[in-house]
Amino acid sequence: MVKLAVFDCDGTLIDSQVNIIRAMESSFQRHGLAPPDSHATRRIVGLSLVEAMQVLLPDAEPALHESMAQDYKHAFQRLRADKALDPEPLYPGVADGLAELLDTGWLLGVATGKSDRGLALALSHHGITGHFVTLQTADRHPSKPHPSMLQAAIAEAGAQAGGSVIIGDTAFDMGMGVAAGVRAIGVDWGYHDADELVAHGAEHVAADMADLLAHLRTT
Numbered sequence: 001m002v003k004l005a006v007f008d009c010d011g012t013l014i015d016s017q018v019n020i021i022r023a024m025e026s027s028f029q030r031h032g033l034a035p036p037d038s039h040a041t042r043r044i045v046g047l048s049l050v051e052a053m054q055v056l057l058p059d060a061e062p063a064l065h066e067s068m069a070q071d072y073k074h075a076f077q078r079l080r081a082d083k084a085l086d087p088e089p090l091y092p093g094v095a096d097g098l099a100e101l102l103d104t105g106w107l108l109g110v111a112t113g114k115s116d117r118g119l120a121l122a123l124s125h126h127g128i129t130g131h132f133v134t135l136q137t138a139d140r141h142p143s144k145p146h147p148s149m150l151q152a153a154i155a156e157a158g159a160q161a162g163g164s165v166i167i168g169d170t171a172f173d174m175g176m177g178v179a180a181g182v183r184a185i186g187v188d189w190g191y192h193d194a195d196e197l198v199a200h201g202a203e204h205v206a207a208d209m210a211d212l213l214a215h216l217r218t219t
Helices: 016-032 038-043 049-055 062-079 094-103 116-124 148-157 173-180 192-198 209-218
Strands: 004-007 108-110 134-137 164-170 183-187 204-206
Touching: 004 148, 004 192, 016 038, 016 062, 038 049, 049 062, 062 116, 094 108, 094 192, 094 209, 108 148, 116 134, 134 148, 148 173, 164 173, 173 183, 173 192, 183 192, 192 204, 204 209
Parallel strands: 004 108, 004 164, 108 134, 164 183, 183 204
Antiparallel strands: none
């Protein structure tokens, strides 16, 4: 059976917290609104941008959610282009961990709330684009936890739900796995707590990349 590991991006592969918070602050300030605190912003990582704005501003009009989502995109792009600001590093062990999975016969994919352009830039920056046989983004799918991204990844990789896993740091990732009938594995270095990941369907929450690899070898 084909073995497919589908990874979330922000909070799982890449530590983009600083730029996410800065871009959200910029979007709110552009509309004359007080920015959310950093905890509230971290809570919505993994959702598509419009859905994230809906969570942060539940009483606002849909047009404002759409406008703020666009402003966030533009702010994030400016931050990424500013070489004086902090980069978005891979989390410790990710590069070697992905290489080990490839060496042991796993196919790899990504399912993310990022746009196609944002994901392409992030993966290219770290030289890991070629690791992945399928890339699914918010540009072409409903927001997590809807299973569409994961179902498309499985189909594109020629895999089956029974041989696939979703690996992520949020309850949205775990819920997507449950909805798609796929094993869900959490990581505790991202944006949601381990207890919350388990409550939403995680079979295991990895403490670090070595722990994740050990779990995949034994299950």
